[in-house]
Amino acid sequence: MATKKLHIATRTVQDGYSPKNSEPRVAGIIQSTTYKFDTAEQIADVFDLKDTAHIYSRISNPTVNQLEEKINSLEGGTGALALSSGHAAVTLAILNLCSTGDHFVAAKSLYGGTINLFSTTLKKFGITCTFVDQDETMAELQKAIKPNTKLIFAESLTNPGMEVLDFEKFAAFASKNRLPLVIDNTFPTPVLCQPFKHGANIIIHSTTKFIDGHATSLGGVIVDGGNFNWENGKFPDFTEPDDSYHGARYAIDFKANPFVVKARTQLLRDLGPCMSPFNAFLTSQGCQTLALRMERHSENTLKLAQWLEKQKNVEWVKYPELESSPYHKLALKYLPNGSSGVMAFGYKGGIEETKQFINRLELAKLVVHVGDIRTSVVHPASMTHRQLNEEQLMDIKITPNLIRVSVGIEYIDDIIADFEQAL
Ligand SMILES: Cc1ncc(COP(=O)(O)O)c(C=O)c1O
Structure with missing residues (x-):
């Protein structure tokens, strides 16, 4: 299968499917559940991930897509996925990497809801977390790593302790263990800190906070740094064929942004925490200022x-x-x-x-x-x-x-x- 680019192309409802209309041209809110296609073959290609048109707004929507592109470019990523809340973004980022029996390491200074998710709810899914003091030495941090560890998670600036992450240490910690470094960058926003420049591989935002800025819209975003080697032997879900997409192999078929393609096409499709177009529009307004x-x-x-x-x-x-x-x-x-x-x-x-x-x-x-x-x-x-x-x-x-x-x-x-x- 040739390498595909799944920056969901932007088409309006009126345009439906047409290669001629593949340039972004959305001016307002596309408050639409679904999109018109002309032939059964066209729609089949989208289901097979051979085409990237919008098909149903649980998976993608032009207005939401615009917000994704904005945050992606602010962070300097290779692709982004907007979700219904910051919590949905954190949850999907973990589920994109961990299955029952897996483990991850998280800095213990986190938003209280994230601590609860990691220590209580994910445990019910058979996914366990070891919390570490982010100010510990590398040797101490290393003790938390297990053979089934799948990622390292931290906030760039912690809520509410306002501790700044030592990115250099954490990036070295993650790369030594061949694990992705997932950073919640909600507090600084990409305006004040761009974690990909400091070794992060995946960025999470609760856009509900500063990015929206006016307390109007819940939202979350996952941004892919496109800078992690998923073919290092630890992530078979990225390299083995996905039967639910006719054998797509994310790390191989979507080299630029396999993390968000997988999160969108598997988890958002199956679990459904999508952002509404109206929230995306308001959050985009927040980005302007x-x-x-x-x-x-x-x-x-x-x-x-x-x-x-x-x-x-x-x-x-x-x-x-x-x-x-x-x-x-x-x-x-x-x-x-x-x-x-x-x-x-x-x-x-x-x-x-x-x-x-x-x-x-x-x-x-x-x-x-x-x-x-x-x-x-x-x-x-x-x-x-x-x-x-x-x-x-x-x-x-x-x-x-x-x-x-x-x-x-x-x-x-x-x-x-x-x-x-x-x-
Ligand atoms: C740092 C951080 N991450 C994630 C979340 C969860 O975001 P949301 O409330 O949008 O679900 C919050 C919420 O306060 C937060 O402060």
């Missing part, structure tokens, strides 16, 4: 963090760009244009006093979200990470007084004034 917003989010967050560091009711402040941060050097190396819009600080007091402080905030809203243009706060111990027990919380350095702030793009003096009155 992303660079400008990330600059302002980062600038405001640094100013608020520096101000909070000087307040007597504040025990500590975590933001990698602060000189006091243990991640300052890594931030300069991997986030030279800003450390994004999230920071954490410890209120001087126990869990009750911390909750009362949050209740006194006015401009900063109590919202379980990050990355919106408006400032918001959460209390992870009682909200996003409440499913973890006390020991698990301390293990990932979430103290009862930790407040996570998603700093918006409002005028900084207004944000500081709100924190001042609440303190």
Whole structure:
């Protein structure tokens, strides 16, 4: 079978199938479930992966495709797949590599929902995860690797600890073990950090956060770096024929972006967590202002963090760009244009006093979200990470007084004034 390119070609509903209309020409939202073809042979070619036309919107859609192309080019990948949420993106990335009986390694500082997925839900599918401290030495990290390990997973900038990943170490760790490095790049976005430049092989985004930016649309994306050797003997699902696609061999037939082709054609087809065209349209709008917003989010967050560091009711402040941060050097190396819009600080007091402080905030809203243009706060111990027990919380350095702030793009003096009155 000749090498095929499965950047799903863009055709409108009206165009249907026609080689003449294979150039992208979508201007708005193609809110369509399905697409008209002229002959049975044409549609059969798509089912056989010989043609890449849109056939049914669970698998691809022109508006969603446009968003995929945008994020793919921002990350410098070889192909992208948009999904219904960030969680769907994380789940499909793991399922694309692991079957029952497989294992993977993940840094333990992660979004609480991801920890739960890895430690509880995937276990029910027979897929196990060993969590490692990302700041450990290479020799310690190596102890987590087993013969059935299929990938290494980490966040580029952790939620909510704001720890910057030592990419050099993790890329060496992954490549030494001939495993793909899968990076959740939600917090920096490709504007502030491009993990493929630092050795990542697959990138995940919850586009729900900064990429959308306006708290309107759930979404997720997987981006393929096209830079991993799937023919190294560890990934038979990429090299053996897939009977459900007439013997397609992803690593051989789709050399440019086998990871997303497989995720789309097997997992999205069978499990179905597709992004709606309307969400794709709104998320695309977010992409247009992303660079400008990330600059302002980062600038405001640094100013608020520096101000909070000087307040007597504040025990500590975590933001990698602060000189006091243990991640300052890594931030300069991997986030030279800003450390994004999230920071954490410890209120001087126990869990009750911390909750009362949050209740006194006015401009900063109590919202379980990050990355919106408006400032918001959460209390992870009682909200996003409440499913973890006390020991698990301390293990990932979430103290009862930790407040996570998603700093918006409002005028900084207004944000500081709100924190001042609440303190
Ligand atoms: C770093 C990170 N990854 C993934 C997710 C999951 O994304 P979603 O809420 O879009 O499913 C989140 C959600 O907060 C997150 O913060």
